[in-house]
Amino acid sequence: MAMQLAGFDIGRFLAEHWQKRPVLIRNPWENWHNPLDPDDLAGLACEEGVEARLIVRDGAGLSVEQGPLPEARFGKLTDDPWTLLVQAVDHYVDEVAALVEPFRFVPNWRIDDVMVSYATDGGGVGPHFDQYDVFLIQGLGRRRWRVGPRCTSATPLLPHEDLRLLADFDATEEWILEPGDILYVPPLFAHDGVALGKDCMTYSIGFRAPSRAELIDGWSGHQADLLPEEDRYADPDLDLQANPGEITASALDRLHAMTIEALSDRDAFVRWFGQYNSLPKYAEADWRPEQPIEPAELRGLLAEAAPLYRNPASRFSFIRRTGDILLFVDGQCFECAGEVATLAEHMCEAPVVAVDPALAASQPVLTLVAALIDQGSLTFDGEA
Template sequence: MTGIPTLADLVAPVEVSQFFTSVQGRTHRRFAGQAGRFARLLPWTDLNRALRQHRLDFPRLRLAHDGAVVPVHTYTEMVDTRRNGQVPRLLNAPLSEKLRDGATLVLDSVQEMFEPVGDLAATLEHDLREKIQVNLYAGWGTTHGFDVHWDDHDAFIIQIAGRKRWRIHGVSRPFPLMRDIELPQRPEGEPIDDFMLEDGDVLYLPRGHWHDVSAVGEQSLHLTIGFNRATGVDLVAWLADQLRVDQLFREDLPRFGTAEDRATRAKQLREQLVARLTDDVVDRFLTDRDAQAPAHSRLGLPFTATPGLLPEGDEEEVLLVVPRAVLEPGDGTIALAAAGKRLVFAAAAEPVLTALLPAQPLSIKTLVEVAAPTLDRKTVRALLGELVKHGVLSPR
């Protein structure tokens, strides 16, 4: 694999459609792969450079050992700076010693630090239609970093280097939530699955599935790609926000009125609520959820800080930084709904916007060719510049 993996790459040989219908949210699944296929996503040299060059506060960077968090003061020190007060600095010897003794190094949100991982997150956000966070786990010992536990999000685990032992203990409460009325009970008995995740393998783990992970006495580096899928609770919360436009729902309830007053109000609220629960309410919610998803941080300097907004040469690449953007055709128009905005263009812009929609880099030249002969080069560049102004497109 030479490029950034897509969802199809992660779940092969299972088809993406089959993954959605038979695996996602239902069961864990291991997908075997060739050793080294993920190596370029995050080489050890890039991790070393990040640890050296970034100021990484706890808990974004932390160590875990035998199910407990290692006290941060045992491997860092606070140093004075001229303008920013004290900042943490990693201590080489204590940190390395704790890793040799079996601690696991955890680094959160690495999609913001390493460009290939950021590209992976954008690709998977487009494919899965949910926000993605990628955390890194590195270990060397024979202990486990965390006790048997469950997570409140779905996850893909990508084994970049080495291997780790995974034990899956099943589900005790289907589809648990971060804010829930009841916590899942730890399952009794032996694991339902016990296996080694090898270099190049992928594991899919739905939320609520109890598991534990152990190092096996050799180096291991893996990424956990977490995402929260939309639920009925999310839909109801979204609908509650939509109801704020209706005076009936903003009006105070008749707490001190008669029982008949309260019954009448309940009937009015129920009727208005049911009227909004149309057959397409799920589609409306998911479309709006995608359209509101924030843009990824990518400035595109120096170009975006200049009047031209774009590189002069058409061989340069641009990409949409809103992986879940939605196109809405109109009467002679095409609208791009993204990052909470709705940008309306003439219908002739549709081929360019459609080409950009997968959020993959494309050369300006390619986009000019896609638009021809309806739009000329100058118009295409003006369209791209408008997208840059609104923060939804960036030079590569």
């Protein structure tokens, strides 16, 4: 069961703070409780395929160790402040995944994952800035957060192989967060969090925002892969030039038009972006069954109203078109119409999907659900 926010004005937040300025939200939860034990977080950091980092303060510097970490490492830590960071914990722990639900006033396609940090007294990752929006939820203990001005790619950084730390940090605001408090930080704002006392846990819900460079690189590369070799510059109306060294305006116009025309197909861009954006960040969370689901078994489970569970590492989204929708799941595109489109929209709404038992008689529904189960995006087993 997802914890709910009480007394949080979403409309006001979006109008006054979203991508504009930081804001502290004092414990807005109806009944806050820390959803993950520190020992369980340490256990995750020791597992293969889980992205984790251990950051230890040694004098004035910070050292970084990449996971997976050996279990014995935690017993060898000294009194020096340290921080453990584990990415995508929502992919492994249902209670952490539930933290995302109250923030779905931001479209699903923008949600990245939940990073969880544990820090001892004085632990932190140093002053830095991120390229994405983040809600920093204090889960356990206390942390002092300082926030500074907006940064840019030209903002000076300290030399460090693993961390992008600010060379100069002048805080403009400062807060101490207690369990349940939330600090929202928009992209590019400098910030620095330091644990106050032992057992400090913070849950960072991050949101994706593709850069213009990423979009251009991905979209142009996709289109280039589809073009035939014979699609080349042509000039059958070539005239004699006064100087053969000149690249004429007419040639440049034709070259530019070739490029723009290849990238201006909006329908093709729509399909490409849906697939690109739905690619899983961590493909290691593999729910593919050993054998494809049998049609009779699938019909029986749907007829019994068995709920379907989304793989927490999977990304579901859809784009509405006239008469149908395009469903995108883990880089795959499914064209859906009628009752299948309605079901596809429900799949994108919540992590657990209740299917009308009457749909067990629909072959298009069976085809879609079977494809999503076989590719590891859905399962009837909530413990998968």
